[in-house]
Amino acid sequence: MTTREELVRRAASLVPVLRERAAETEKRRQALPETIEDLKAAELIVASQPERFGGLGLDFDVVFEIAAELGRGCGSSAWCYGIWASHNWLMALFPESAQEEYWADDPNTLSSTSFNPARGKVTATSGGYKLSGQWDFSSGCDPAHWVLLIANGPETPMMMLLPRRDYRIKDTWFVSGLKGTGSKDILVDDVFVPEYRTVPMPQLREGNAPGRTVHGTANQRIPQQCILPFTLASPIVGMARGVIDCFEERIRTGTSARDGNPLSEVTSYQLRLAESSAEVWAAMSIMQRDCREIMERAHRDRLPSIDDRARYRRDHAYVARLSLRAIDRLFEASGGHGLYDSNPMQRFHRDAHAASHHVGLSWDLLAEQYGRVRAGLEPDRRLV
Numbered sequence: 554m555t556t557r558e559e560l561v562r563r564a565a566s567l568v569p570v571l572r573e574r575a576a577e578t579e580k581r582r583q584a585l586p587e588t589i590e591d592l593k594a595a596e597l598i599v600a601s602q603p604e605r606f607g608g609l610g611l612d613f614d615v616v617f618e619i620a621a622e623l624g625r626g627c628g629s630s631a632w633c634y635g636i637w638a639s640h641n642w643l644m645a646l647f648p649e650s651a652q653e654e655y656w657a658d659d660p661n662t663l664s665s666t667s668f669n670p671a672r673g674k675v676t677a678t679s680g681g682y683k684l685s686g687q688w689d690f691s692s693g694c695d696p697a698h699w700v701l702l703i704a705n706g707p708e709t710p711m712m713m714l715l716p717r718r719d720y721r722i723k724d725t726w727f728v729s730g731l732k733g734t735g736s737k738d739i740l741v742d743d744v745f746v747p748e749y750r751t752v753p754m755p756q757l758r759e760g761n762a763p764g765r766t767v768h769g770t771a772n773q774r775i776p777q778q779c780i781l782p783f784t785l786a787s788p789i790v791g792m793a794r795g796v797i798d799c800f801e802e803r804i805r806t807g808t809s810a811r812d813g814n815p816l817s818e819v820t821s822y823q824l825r826l827a828e829s830s831a832e833v834w835a836a837m838s839i840m841q842r843d844c845r846e847i848m849e850r851a852h853r854d855r856l857p858s859i860d861d862r863a864r865y866r867r868d869h870a871y872v873a874r875l876s877l878r879a880i881d882r883l884f885e886a887s888g889g890h891g892l893y894d895s896n897p898m899q900r901f902h903r904d905a906h907a908a909s910h911h912v913g914l915s916w917d918l919l920a921e922q923y924g925r926v927r928a929g930l931e932p933d934r935r936l937v
Contacts, residue, residue, distance in 0.1 A: 555596060557615040563595040564622035571626025572795075575733070575900060582726055583695045583735030584633045592634055593661045602641045603768050606652060607660025613642050613772045613780065614844035617787035621837065624791015625798060628904030629733025631788035633693040636734075639784040640664045640701060643712070646762035646773060650749045651714055655699060664714075665694035666701040667739055668913075673704040675711075681747040682706065684713060687723070692736040694722055700739055703754065712757065714750040715741065730907025758934075760856060771851035778937060779862055780847050782869035782913045783840055786876075789914075790840065792905045793833045793876035799898045800826060800883045825886050829879035836875040839868050860926055862937045867923040870916040873909050880905050 571588065578585050592598050600615050602608020616638040624631035644655050644664070656662055667688030676683040688702050700720055702713050723738040756762040757777040765773040804816040804826070816822060843865055850857055857865070884891055884902045891898045912918070922932040 568626035578733035646764035664699040730903035863926040
């Protein structure tokens, strides 16, 4: 049986080649086919996927450990990996017939998403819904076979599953960071979505989606908002680790342009490295502790309290915040050489800042919810 430790080791072994491919990934503005094949060959895509559909059936949080390794090599590749692997966790929450259709041809099926329903339109019809609209920020959509879209249904927001034939991709992804994620727009024009390919969002948020009774494992008992945003935070942790790797390489081998002395002797560099590495260690520890707690509860079939949910949401943003601080501190000390395209630090810096702009990691929004709960007030239940 493949263990989580073995998968993390396989992810670590891919870091050097991902680092070599990072510039080309950015140039093409999407994940490279050879990288996707490497992820599949290492069984990383199917890590937490149900065994019934060709997965390894490991606890979902292994995906974050893997993404935090892959991010050391290429932020965009780690981001896409986390998206694809977490979507296969989401798919196991859908009705059984939808899962059978989704994995009918390939256990390594890929899907993208968009969680912004603002420009979508849903109309109820016999046996399902008619869907039209435009959805943005669909990371990893180019090689994907399916898309998961959130839309405001007649009674409640819902997640809807569409095959590749039912939507078009509009290339809008001309950005400063995470260029290699290909997070383009999805266009849908009056497409029928059968009822079995939909899940009401309240069911996902409360851990009682249809897939709960299909597989009967802890992975299907987790309220979505408690754990899914670590999909966004974990690659940033990986990018911060990548910056530390680069900074250590530089000071171990470099000399000062001012006096020719070894950079390893510069006290300010030593201090910056110490503080940044402590922040990244803390970020990783917070994520691991929260995930361990979430999974232990799910194994006992117990739901987290509102206080716990608010804390998890706070931590999603804080893990990203800590990682970003660590990156900025070391990038500030990288000098003019850190700006060159050939220096991975500038790409990590841009990619991490781009990732931190995701609304699912907004410190202001999520810290407010935690503060409200601790003050005895009601939070926004769409966020917690």
